[in-house]
Amino acid sequence: MKNVKSNQETLELTAKEREIEQLQILLANYQLYYQNLRNFHWNVRGNSFFELHTKFEELYNDASDKVDEIAERILTLDGHPLGNFSDYVAISSIAEANSNCSGNEMVEQVIEAHNTIVLKVKDVIASANENDDEGTLDILPAYVSYLEKMNWMFKAYLK
Template identity: 50%
Template sequence: MKENKVIIEKLNSLLADYQIYYQNLRGFHWNIQGKEFFELHVKFEELYTDASVKVDEIAERILTVGGTPLHSFEDYLATAHIKPVKNVHEGEISVKTVVSNLEQIITQEKELKEIAGDAHDSGTEDQMSALIEEQEKTLWMYKAWLK
């Protein structure tokens, strides 16, 4: 089924982006410095813990629709739209990167939701709807922090 192959490919792309997003968040959590340390250290941990759960759910969805989830850093780096960042210590740069990463992820989720809807894959469509709703709120909050 052609639609299923496209859905699996798009889910794997989303999985790769989540893995890079997750690792970026770990780095922010470990390396944050400055006046926002206490606030952002905790927030980045909340975000990477949440991203870890989503990684698992996306991988399980790939398996559910008959695919094989990507599972090597080599594959993630080759597939992801999000780029890894390193040695970021400043709060504002960290939060701007979170915003940019989330915007990329939401764009992919919306595209995947539409593809899944056209393919009558309500499970994937529903999963993307739930992710989009939650992440749009998270995105709004971090954009508000930047103001």
């Protein structure tokens, strides 16, 4: 797969190239997260159907906006965003979700995905700092705040 390099090649990248690479991985994570949410939205069952069906839709709509924003940020930095799902699966830290489970188990998978994305956003922020990229630094902190708030709410839901 092109656009994502080996560890040795990563050491030789410029700050801008490292940032683009981290944004590609964030894009892949968001694409898997988005698809998992769609899966949960379609397949949730049980007493919590109405609230989780609606919440998963809210989350996948937000994720869709972020996918577009991340891809456009890559383009702004003169990169070429990945567009094939096979590329996303290859580099994402988020796996395809199992939707043959309870609503609570789906929520637990969402919490885990949020934690993974927050860590990757922090990696991108570090790369953006190294690259003196104020544009990316202006966008990404809000991602962290949103996901942390959602996790707090989901954890309260599970209690």
